[in-house]
Amino acid sequence: MPTYTYVCKACEHTFEMHQAFAEEALESCPKCSGELRKQFGNLGVSFKGSGFYKNDSAPARPSSTDS
Numbered sequence: 001m002p003t004y005t006y007v008c009k010a011c012e013h014t015f016e017m018h019q020a021f022a023e024e025a026l027e028s029c030p031k032c033s034g035e036l037r038k039q040f041g042n043l044g045v046s047f048k049g050s051g052f053y054k055n056d057s058a059p060a061r062p063s064s065t066d067s
């Protein structure tokens, strides 16, 4: 089951959820009910803001063309 990372746009609360692809995405922050942004790992997405941790357990990827 994939792990999704959610970040609250309002309070920047970050947490992970184990969800199936068919499961509905969360939309509200459990802390402040603010709007959540869903983040996907290892897709080369650039994140705004600071303090986002690196996933140092991910292997080096020679390219981003695999799918």
Ligand SMILES: [Zn+2]
Binding pocket: 008, 009, 010, 011, 012, 013, 029, 030, 031, 032, 033, 034
């Ligand atoms: Zn929040």
